[in-house]
Amino acid sequence: MGKYIVYRFIQAIPAMIGVTIIGFFLVHIVPGGPAQAMLGPKATPQKIAEIDRIYGLNKPLIVQYGIWMWQLLHGNLGQSYFYNQSVWSLIAVNLPRTLAIVGIGILLAHVGSVILGSLQAYWKNSWFDYTATAVTYFFYAMPYFWLGIILILVFSVDLNWFPSGGLSNPLNPHPGFGSWVAHTTLPVATMAIGTIAGWAQYMRTSMDETLVQDYIRTARSKGVGEVMVVMKHALRNSILPLITLLGFALPSLFSGALFVEVVFNYPGMGLLFWNAAVQRDYPVILGIVVLTGLLTIVGNLLADLLYGLIDPRIKYS
Amino acid sequence: MATPEAHLSSPPSLPLVEREGPSREWKTFWSNPLAWIGTILLTLIILFSFVGPVFYPASPYTPHLNAALAPPSAAFPLGTDSLGRNNLSRLMIGGQLSLEVGFAAAFVSMVIGVGYGLVSGFVGGVLDAVLMRVVDVLYSIPSLFFLLFIDSVFKPNAVLLVFVIAMVSWFGVARLVRGEVLSLKRRDYVEAAHALGASNGRIMLRHLLPNVMGVVLVSTTLQVANAILTVAGLSFLGLGLPPPTPNWGQMLSDSMNYMFQNAWWLIYPPGFAILFVELCVNFIGVSLHQAFDPRLRR
Numbered sequence: 001m002g003k004y005i006v007y008r009f010i011q012a013i014p015a016m017i018g019v020t021i022i023g024f025f026l027v028h029i030v031p032g033g034p035a036q037a038m039l040g041p042k043a044t045p046q047k048i049a050e051i052d053r054i055y056g057l058n059k060p061l062i063v064q065y066g067i068w069m070w071q072l073l074h075g076n077l078g079q080s081y082f083y084n085q086s087v088w089s090l091i092a093v094n095l096p097r098t099l100a101i102v103g104i105g106i107l108l109a110h111v112g113s114v115i116l117g118s119l120q121a122y123w124k125n126s127w128f129d130y131t132a133t134a135v136t137y138f139f140y141a142m143p144y145f146w147l148g149i150i151l152i153l154v155f156s157v158d159l160n161w162f163p164s165g166g167l168s169n170p171l172n173p174h175p176g177f178g179s180w181v182a183h184t185t186l187p188v189a190t191m192a193i194g195t196i197a198g199w200a201q202y203m204r205t206s207m208d209e210t211l212v213q214d215y216i217r218t219a220r221s222k223g224v225g226e227v228m229v230v231m232k233h234a235l236r237n238s239i240l241p242l243i244t245l246l247g248f249a250l251p252s253l254f255s256g257a258l259f260v261e262v263v264f265n266y267p268g269m270g271l272l273f274w275n276a277a278v279q280r281d282y283p284v285i286l287g288i289v290v291l292t293g294l295l296t297i298v299g300n301l302l303a304d305l306l307y308g309l310i311d312p313r314i315k316y317s
Numbered sequence: 318m319a320t321p322e323a324h325l326s327s328p329p330s331l332p333l334v335e336r337e338g339p340s341r342e343w344k345t346f347w348s349n350p351l352a353w354i355g356t357i358l359l360t361l362i363i364l365f366s367f368v369g370p371v372f373y374p375a376s377p378y379t380p381h382l383n384a385a386l387a388p389p390s391a392a393f394p395l396g397t398d399s400l401g402r403n404n405l406s407r408l409m410i411g412g413q414l415s416l417e418v419g420f421a422a423a424f425v426s427m428v429i430g431v432g433y434g435l436v437s438g439f440v441g442g443v444l445d446a447v448l449m450r451v452v453d454v455l456y457s458i459p460s461l462f463f464l465l466f467i468d469s470v471f472k473p474n475a476v477l478l479v480f481v482i483a484m485v486s487w488f489g490v491a492r493l494v495r496g497e498v499l500s501l502k503r504r505d506y507v508e509a510a511h512a513l514g515a516s517n518g519r520i521m522l523r524h525l526l527p528n529v530m531g532v533v534l535v536s537t538t539l540q541v542a543n544a545i546l547t548v549a550g551l552s553f554l555g556l557g558l559p560p561p562t563p564n565w566g567q568m569l570s571d572s573m574n575y576m577f578q579n580a581w582w583l584i585y586p587p588g589f590a591i592l593f594v595e596l597c598v599n600f601i602g603v604s605l606h607q608a609f610d611p612r613l614r615r
Contacts, residue, residue, distance in 0.1 A: 011450075018454030023462070141595030143546055145553050146588045149573055153584065157577060255461045259550060263573075274554070277465045289462050296457040 005305065012297045019293035020072065020286075024065050027282050034081045034280040055081065072290065078283035080276075087287035090272060095291075098268035101184055102257050105191025106246070112196040114239060117203025121211060121238075122230060132200070139197035144256050148190045148263035155186060162186050164264070187264045191256060195249075202241050210238040243306050250299040254292050342531065346608035355600030362594055366412030377406035378561055389582050396582035398568075399575065408586050411563040416594070418478050418564075419545035425483035426544075427537040430490025431529070435521050437491070438498030449495065452488045460485035464551060473558055478551075482544050490536050497529045531609035538602035542595045549591050565591050 035051035052058045056067065071078060077087035116136070120129045139147070156164040162185050210216065211234055219233050220226075258270030265271070269288060276284035346352050380400040389396045395404040437448040467481045501507065502525065510520050549566030558564060565587040572583035 014450055015453045015457060018450070019457050022454060022458060026463070137596060137599060138592070141542070141592050141599055143549055143553075143569075143588075143591060143595075145550065146569060146591070149569075149576065149584060150588075153576060153579075153581075157579065254459050255550075258461060259553070262554065273462075285462075289458060292459050293457040297453075 008301055008304065012301060015297055016294065019297075020069060020290060021065075023286055023289040023293070024068060025061065027285055028061055028064070030280075034282060036280070068286070077287035077290070080284050081281050082279050083281075083284075087283050090284060091269070091287060091291065094267065094269050094272045097266070098257050098261070098270060101187045101191055101260065101266065101268065102253055104184070104188045105195060106253070108188070108192040109195035109199060110242065110246070112192065113199035113203050114235070114242065116196065116200040117205075118207050118230060118235065118238070120200070120204040121207035124208060129204075133204075136197045136200050139193055140201075142194070142197075144190060144194050144259040145263050147194055148186070148260055151186050151190060152263070183266075187260050187266050190260050190263070191253075194256065195253075199242060199245060202245060203238065206238040206241045207234060210234045213237075243303060246299070246303060250292075250296045342608045346604050349604040349607065351600040352604035355597040355604065358593060359597035359601070362412065362590070362597070363416060366409050366416060369409040370406065373405065373409065375403045375406045377403060377410045377563060379403070388580075395586055396580075398571065398583060404582060404586065407563045407568060408565075408590060411565045411568055411587065412590060414475060414558065414562060414564040415545055415548055415566065415591070418475055418482070418548050419541050419594075421479040422482035422486070422544035422547075423537050423540040425479055426487040426540055427490055427533060429483060430487035431494050431526070431533055433487065434491040434494025434496075435498055435525060435529075438495035439502055439517065439521055439525065441499075445495070449492075452491055455485075456488050464547070465554075465556065473556065475558060478548065478558065482547050486540055486543060486547075490533060490540070493532055493536055494529050497532055498525055501525055501528055535602055535606045535609060538598055538605055542598040542602070545591065545594055545598075 034055065035048040035057075049058070056064060059067075068078070077091070079086055080090055083090060116132055120132050123129055152164045155161045162182055164186075211230075216229060216234055219229050224233070254270070257268065258274060260266065261268045261270035262274060272284065273288045275281075276288070380402055382400070393403055393405065395408060397404055398407065433448065433452075437445045463485045464481060467477075467484070507520060507524055510524050515523075548564065549569060552558065552564060552566030553570040555570070558567070560567070568587040569584070569591070572580065572587065575583055
């Protein structure tokens with residue numbers, strides 16, 4: 001096991017370097033740099049050249065990459081071109097906000113899909129199973145942003161229960177916990193509903209496969225109650241695919257969060273990335289790409305290792 | 318909502334005998350009501366978009382400024398947009414572009430993924446390790462990042478969009494095919510083909526390719542759904558295809574501006590159009606999965 005972990009970590013290093021190379025060169029190959037975005041129509045070749053010189057964009061690309069990598073290895077993601085802040089401080093402000101909606105969303109989605117999928121498998125081919133399948137298919141097919149729009153239309157425009165976007169009310173100088181809950185409910189609901197829809201079907205299939213296993217029959221014949229059979233014996237094994245799913249789902253959760261943040265104008269990593277892309281704020285873009293790349297690689301690694309931890313039948317060598 | 322299906326389906330053990338006639342798989346497929354619902358509904362949507370304008374020739378471009386943002390009426394069954402353009406005509410024409418790009422992107426990503434996976438799995442060794450690390454790297458970069466950048470370098474047009482979406486969605490297929498090939502290439506019939514002097518290219522194309530097509534078909538179907546969503550999402554972010562030719566994603570994102578005027582006739586039709594296509598494609602994909610994955614066959 002220990003050897004396997006070390007092996008996997010070593011394997012992750014070239015992947016991480018690859019992420020930095022592709023990210024860096026793609027960003028810098030794009031014509032129309034930050035100078036163009038900053039100056040707009042007032043841009044003259046002299047001014048562009050001056051801004052390029054200030055940011056070191058006139059050096060050969062490979063040198064720029066070297067400088068950037070050197071900083072990165074020292075944990076320095078550089079300075080934003082537009083916000084007069086370091087990339088780290090921007091991430092430090094925005095990441096917790098995104099983690100809040102994605103984290104709570106995933107948590108709800110996990111609990112929801114485990115319960116829904118297990119019940120569906122338990123009452124397989126009943127009206128409950130069919131209805132739940134139809135509903136999950138419906139939401140699974142729904143684009144995140146459209147789901148968000150509909151939630152705004154219903155709960156914000158029509159019912160006026162929740163604000164339609166943002167993180168706080170600008171008229172309220174001391175937004176408290178209540179305001180935070182009100183502003184995050186719809187984004188979290190969008191993340192959770194979209195995710196449950198996909199995961200419940202995995203859970204259903206997995207639980208379905210588990211419930212016909214011999215050891216479940218053994219447990220039942222030994223007189224173990226139905227609740228214990230499902231909760232203790234079957235759940236532990238059928239929850240495995242959902243754990244790997246979480247590790248692999250990170251990139252798609254990131255893009256999901258971007259759409260949700262754009263729809264709700266929720267200031268998180270997605271919106272930060274989106275604005276940085278529009279403004280050509282290279283250090284911010286690259287910082288986020290490197291961070292998501294790292295999270296994805298670590299996520300896959302953890303999913304792999306957790307798999308072995310939960311399922312003793314899997315042995316790594 | 319990406320489909321991580323690809324990571325879960327383990328290599329199925331395919332029958333060793335050569336198949337004959339319309340196979341058992343297809344019979345299983347057509348015995349599934351979901352397959353019928355999906356196919357029929359998808360056909361209707363395709364007819365609506367491509368044949369509909371013949372029967373309903375109202376122009377999707379002519380502005381009726383005196384009837385701007387009009388709710389549904391006899392003259393405009395689905396109302397009009399902010400420029401007073403016929404929303405029903407726009408929905409039909411918009412479907413053409415969305416469907417074409419979706420299907421074409423799925424096809425191109427399938428071709429790239431199958432080719433890459435076949436070579437990687439078949440050749441094996443160092444090449445396989447390198448090719449798979451490349452996939453790992455590409456997989457770890459958020460695909461929106463690629464899309465945003467490629468999209469801002471070139472003026473977006475339909476053909477470019479097809480290739481851009483294909484470029485960010487072939488990794489899953491490649492991994493899947495490689496896994497299949499790894500298990501298939503040790504089979505007796507591949508050994509036999511080697512012994513008979515078949516070239517590597519022939520073994521890949523004649524013996525391995527037909528046997529991976531089952532899984533590939535499933536993942537390509539789901540890829541169509543993904544591609545249509547991606548087109549819609551990009552348009553939503555303002556990166557899609559330039560006007561005037563409408564597409565569903567763009568219509569949806571435009572409609573957001575009239576959310577507070579409660580212009581529901583602009584918000585629901587393109588949304589449901591995307592939703593129904595997604596549903597149909599997923600129904601077909603799931604039915605294919607059940608038919609071609611022997612573990613799920615009952």
